[in-house]
Amino acid sequence: MSFVEVERAGSVAIVRLNRPERMNALGTEILAELRDAYARIDSDDDIAVGVMTGTGRAFCAGRDMKEANTGEVDLSEQATTKNIDLYMENNRAKPMISAVNGYAGGAGFYLATRAVDLVLAAESASFQIAEVPRGILHGWQTGYWFNLSHAASMELAYGFRISGRRAYECGLANMVTGDGELMDVAMRWAEHVAAMPRTVLQANRQLRSRLENEVPASVDVDGSRMFREILDSGVAAEGDRSFLEKRTAQFAK
Numbered sequence: 001m002s003f004v005e006v007e008r009a010g011s012v013a014i015v016r017l018n019r020p021e022r023m024n025a026l027g028t029e030i031l032a033e034l035r036d037a038y039a040r041i042d043s044d045d046d047i048a049v050g051v052m053t054g055t056g057r058a059f060c061a062g063r064d065m066k067e068a069n070t071g072e073v074d075l076s077e078q079a080t081t082k083n084i085d086l087y088m089e090n091n092r093a094k095p096m097i098s099a100v101n102g103y104a105g106g107a108g109f110y111l112a113t114r115a116v117d118l119v120l121a122a123e124s125a126s127f128q129i130a131e132v133p134r135g136i137l138h139g140w141q142t143g144y145w146f147n148l149s150h151a152a153s154m155e156l157a158y159g160f161r162i163s164g165r166r167a168y169e170c171g172l173a174n175m176v177t178g179d180g181e182l183m184d185v186a187m188r189w190a191e192h193v194a195a196m197p198r199t200v201l202q203a204n205r206q207l208r209s210r211l212e213n214e215v216p217a218s219v220d221v222d223g224s225r226m227f228r229e230i231l232d233s234g235v236a237a238e239g240d241r242s243f244l245e246k247r248t249a250q251f252a253k
Helices: 030-044 076-087 109-112 141-146 149-155 164-169 179-196 198-212 217-233 235-244
Strands: 004-009 012-018 051-054 056-058 096-100 104-105 117-121 124-130 175-177
Touching: 004 030, 012 030, 012 179, 030 124, 051 056, 056 109, 096 109, 096 179, 104 109, 109 124, 117 164, 117 179, 124 149, 124 164, 164 175
Parallel strands: 012 051, 051 096, 056 104, 096 117, 104 124, 117 175
Antiparallel strands: 004 012
16 A cells, blocks of 8 residues: 555646555655655656645644654654655745645644645635644744744644644745635645646746745754753653643643
8 A cells, every 4th residue: 555646637647645544644655755755756757737635534644653762763753753854845846736624733734834835725625733732842933924924833833733724824835715615725726736837847946946045044043952952851752652642741831
């Protein structure tokens, strides 16, 4: 069984995360298949644009907590989002559209909003930086502070879950659609993008990549330092344990 399914519709590639029983959580296998899918799309001259969505009730619930806590592989939030950075955000040559059909949390939030160029959300979609309530802070979270209103960025920074409509209203999503209309709208947007000259698409990608890297270096350094301090404190470990044990985390005061 493939965890990532790719199908062609003319010059559009449809990428489906296909691990519904785990809410499309990102483990080592699905990450490897996703990287491979992005690479194949980039190398196929007949494909102009991709659309990514999830199978089942979630877009992507973030990292696979069960696999991460075996200790056999590095599936920390930092490592998972680094994988997304290297293969799906910074290095890809072609535009991607996310069609967010359900919950997008943690690294799944990052995948839905940063590893793509355009974000379409169903009414039933929801977005959350889910690590925060579990005691994890990332430097990458600060990137949203520069692009969203203060109110919206603080909602996300404090771990609130926001709806697809709220995501649209605050500028995180480009459009919100009815649940049954999401893929039809995503395909119309993709076909519009695919009709553009490839040189324009490539220029847009290069400019976007440069803008994404313009977060002040001091903020990035401070965010990384704070992440490491929180990780070393044991707070994040308790957050992970409480999640797996289905209990309320007991954080030190």
